Amino acid sequence: xxxxxxxxxxxxxxxxxxxxxxxxxxxxxxxxxxxxxxxxxxxxxxxxxxxxxxxxxxxxxxxxxxxxxxxxxxxxxxxxxxxxxxxxxxxxxxxxxxxxxxxxxxxxxxxxxxxxxxxxxxxxxxxxxxxxxxxx
Amino acid sequence: xxxxxxxxxxxxxxxxxxxxxxxxxxxxxxxxxxxxxxxxxxxxxxxxxxxxxxxxxxxxxxxxxxxxxxxxxxxxxxxxxxxxxxxxxxxxxxxxxxxxxxxxxxxxxxxxxxxxxxxxxxxxxxxxxxxxxxxxxxxxxxxxxxxxxxxxxxxxxxxxxxxxxxxxxxxxxxxxxxxxxxxxxxxxxxxxxxxxxxxxxxxxxxxxxxxxxxxxxxxxxxxxxxxxxxxxxxxxxxxxxxxxxxxxxxxxxxxxxxxxxxxxxxxxxxxxxxxxxxxxxxxxxxxxxxxxxxxxxxxxxxxxxxxxxxxxxxxxxxxxxxxxxxxxxxxxxxxxxxxxxxxxxxxxxxxxxxxxxxxxxxxxxxxxxxxxxxxxxxxxxxxxxxxxxxxxxxxxxxxxxxxxxxxxxxxx
Numbered sequence: 001x002x003x004x005x006x007x008x009x010x011x012x013x014x015x016x017x018x019x020x021x022x023x024x025x026x027x028x029x030x031x032x033x034x035x036x037x038x039x040x041x042x043x044x045x046x047x048x049x050x051x052x053x054x055x056x057x058x059x060x061x062x063x064x065x066x067x068x069x070x071x072x073x074x075x076x077x078x079x080x081x082x083x084x085x086x087x088x089x090x091x092x093x094x095x096x097x098x099x100x101x102x103x104x105x106x107x108x109x110x111x112x113x114x115x116x117x118x119x120x121x122x123x124x125x126x127x128x129x130x131x132x133x134x135x136x
Numbered sequence: 137x138x139x140x141x142x143x144x145x146x147x148x149x150x151x152x153x154x155x156x157x158x159x160x161x162x163x164x165x166x167x168x169x170x171x172x173x174x175x176x177x178x179x180x181x182x183x184x185x186x187x188x189x190x191x192x193x194x195x196x197x198x199x200x201x202x203x204x205x206x207x208x209x210x211x212x213x214x215x216x217x218x219x220x221x222x223x224x225x226x227x228x229x230x231x232x233x234x235x236x237x238x239x240x241x242x243x244x245x246x247x248x249x250x251x252x253x254x255x256x257x258x259x260x261x262x263x264x265x266x267x268x269x270x271x272x273x274x275x276x277x278x279x280x281x282x283x284x285x286x287x288x289x290x291x292x293x294x295x296x297x298x299x300x301x302x303x304x305x306x307x308x309x310x311x312x313x314x315x316x317x318x319x320x321x322x323x324x325x326x327x328x329x330x331x332x333x334x335x336x337x338x339x340x341x342x343x344x345x346x347x348x349x350x351x352x353x354x355x356x357x358x359x360x361x362x363x364x365x366x367x368x369x370x371x372x373x374x375x376x377x378x379x380x381x382x383x384x385x386x387x388x389x390x391x392x393x394x395x396x397x398x399x400x401x402x403x404x405x406x407x408x409x410x411x412x413x414x415x416x417x418x419x420x421x422x423x424x425x426x427x428x429x430x431x432x433x434x435x436x437x438x439x440x441x442x443x444x445x446x447x448x449x450x451x452x453x454x455x456x457x458x459x460x461x462x463x464x465x466x467x468x469x470x471x472x473x474x475x476x477x478x479x480x481x482x483x484x485x486x487x488x489x490x491x492x493x494x495x496x497x498x499x500x501x502x503x504x505x506x507x508x509x510x511x512x513x514x515x516x517x518x519x520x521x522x523x524x525x526x527x528x529x530x531x532x533x534x535x536x537x538x539x540x541x542x543x544x545x546x547x548x
Contacts, residue, residue: 134181
């Protein structure tokens, strides 16, 4: 019994090490490139004044999804409640995301664009959103 | 009465030519363009191939192909450009474009898509050139594990595309080159080089022991092929008695942690290689010095690298948007040129589509796609300065460069 447990334990360790060492092998694997951030960037690119019902449904699915991060939920909620600009409360929450993430990260960029939204998207922000869509 | 009738006939004859020739001849304008260099640039905003002619830097044409281009490559005689899709769609297509070069007039016309074919996870090109089998273009399908040889000398939209297929050992990610009589196919996941007979497609042998095989090059003088493995490279002969034999194993420098991914041909028989990911290091090997051994060159965190067409310069584009020019033989830093704003954030390219910038050069002029800025920088390497920027829009990535003189030489 003890021997079989030992074998099982060693087997699991071997499997773990083996899988870990495969990291580079999967360099050409398909990567999930922030699919939720890309989806929200896509909504923001064409947003005028407030989201449509269809866009609200997509944002609601982000809020309902177990795979969404807290930061993604805050951004989704902020976009959903945009009426020409985000609410003051949402702007504060977005500021917290910006303060706690790397300035060049996609989540930081998106949070900043949502926070600064006013009636429509500027040309500069549109390019940033397109870049998020392009490279994830 | 006669007078009236005659007048009517004259009136009819007077107006008739206008109606008869209503659909008459129009002046045909020539589309011939006497360019020195033509760039084909994959714009992965929408999957179009943007054609830019030099020296005037004019965007001549945009050819619409399927979105998500992963590979852009010219064929052996530069008659066609192949645009292969990445895997972020479920429809694997390869579009074959004309280069637009008019052999008779020895000038360029506007390119167009000749035909688009289904190919299961297409691959095979190396250094922006199509794979070949006995002089014919070939596509290696990584899903179906086949070498698809396009046997048609001329590809048009009417004729049947004649193909011959060789079976590869297993579906995988391949690194391929053609030898004197054999075909050498490196398998990434399976970790071996499969050798096929070129004329029959029969397997000759397998050279095992190359885990994570993820890159290859050739030393033209010796005919040897070099395959990158996890901890070393293997050197395989292709000529005479060396044919299909393992000649040497060359370990990477210690404590570097990464293997070669792509090789850049420097001056003489020196080659440089860079590793996967954005890390501050390149490897150097001189194939004129046996036993072969690697040394390292420290560089800024780099997003793209290439050597100039004459091997004189090693060009390293940093994430900060600075082009570092090193000597192509010894790696000494020659000059730096600021070409763009920094590439902010993560730029990780997977097999979905090409997202990284590209660098190509011809006769001392380099062309860099600044993917993040939607434009191309034209750089005078000798003077060390940006000559101009050409706005492409979208997200320009891969470049294929065709020089007129090369095309003219090939036709003569």
